[in-house]
Amino acid sequence: MANITAQEVKELREMTGCGMMDCKRALVEADGNRDEAVKILREKGLAKAAKKAGRIAAEGVVKAKTKGNIGVIAEINCETDFCAKSDKFLELVEIIADTILDNDVADVEALANCTASGANMPVSELLTEKIATIGENIQIRRFTKMEGVLVPYMHDGGRLGTMVKIATDKPDDAEVLTCAKNVALQITALNAQYICKECVPADVLANEKEVQTKLVEQEGKPANVAEKIVEGRIRKFYEEVCLLDQKYFKDDTMSVGKYVESVAKAQGASIKIEEFVRYERGEGIEKKEDNFADEVASMIK
Numbered sequence: 646m647a648n649i650t651a652q653e654v655k656e657l658r659e660m661t662g663c664g665m666m667d668c669k670r671a672l673v674e675a676d677g678n679r680d681e682a683v684k685i686l687r688e689k690g691l692a693k694a695a696k697k698a699g700r701i702a703a704e705g706v707v708k709a710k711t712k713g714n715i716g717v718i719a720e721i722n723c724e725t726d727f728c729a730k731s732d733k734f735l736e737l738v739e740i741i742a743d744t745i746l747d748n749d750v751a752d753v754e755a756l757a758n759c760t761a762s763g764a765n766m767p768v769s770e771l772l773t774e775k776i777a778t779i780g781e782n783i784q785i786r787r788f789t790k791m792e793g794v795l796v797p798y799m800h801d802g803g804r805l806g807t808m809v810k811i812a813t814d815k816p817d818d819a820e821v822l823t824c825a826k827n828v829a830l831q832i833t834a835l836n837a838q839y840i841c842k843e844c845v846p847a848d849v850l851a852n853e854k855e856v857q858t859k860l861v862e863q864e865g866k867p868a869n870v871a872e873k874i875v876e877g878r879i880r881k882f883y884e885e886v887c888l889l890d891q892k893y894f895k896d897d898t899m900s901v902g903k904y905v906e907s908v909a910k911a912q913g914a915s916i917k918i919e920e921f922v923r924y925e926r927g928e929g930i931e932k933k934e935d936n937f938a939d940e941v942a943s944m945i946k
Contacts, residue, residue: 647677664770
């Protein structure tokens with residue numbers, strides 16, 4: 646049997662995109678012949694994963710999950726909605742979420758080297774295997790891990806997901822947790838950017854004031870009136886981007902902040918929204934727009 650070196654395994658992995666162990670096994674089976682090893686990987690369907698890795702993956706699932714006081718919200722992408730709803734893909738999503746929950750990982754790169762929960766292989770190799778068997782490019786795009794009193798929420802089959810962290814002296818109170826769940830619904834629906842006015846970065850606020858001031862100047866308003874108009878628009882800005890200043894979606898006669906206060910008072914509890922994360926599947930990914938007419942024309946040239 647040929648002596649397979651780490652460098653040979655690395656080179657085969659770079660050529661095929663397959664997992665390290667798959668490459669090593671193929672080289673052993675091929676007695677060190679790299680071309681034969683590539684053929685073996687192709688015959689097993691594993692080398693196909695490398696070709697799929699360049700395709701745009703903008704579908705998939707946003708998964709929000711907790712285990713005790715640890716939680717994760719993650720976005721795992723694939724190419725088609727059909728794949729995103731398949732049992733094989735959803736099983737993979739659960740494995741990835743559990744792996745993040747069970748390990749001290751800070752980013753996707755670190756996660757790739759972790760042993761996947763319930764599997765005897767690294768996450769990177771598991772992904773390669775699933776790409777080959779499912780037939781689509783699959784990517785772990787991002788995740789956020791949180792600790793504390795957490796409430797997860799997923800909407801529309803994982804198109805949107807939110808994780809809310811609260812500070813409370815009654816973490817097991819059903820009404821307190823329902824309040825946090827309603828706040829998660831609010832964030833998911835209305836896409837708050839910050840918790841409160843004080844959380845808005847100074848440069849963001851300065852930029853908004855500058856924009857609104859120029860708009861008012863273009864409208865030809867007198868200086869004494871313009872200042873008040875800008876102040877009013879900044880208040881409106883806060884109501885749009887600050888969670889606690891938004892109108893509560895279940896009762897628009899009060900703000901979210903007032904709603905949280907009312908629940909806290911009724912339950913004799915302290916409730917503070919400490920942190921939240923909201924993911925929308927595929928946000929920021931440029932999707933390929935297929936032109937059927939051009940595709941047909943290219944086929945008959």
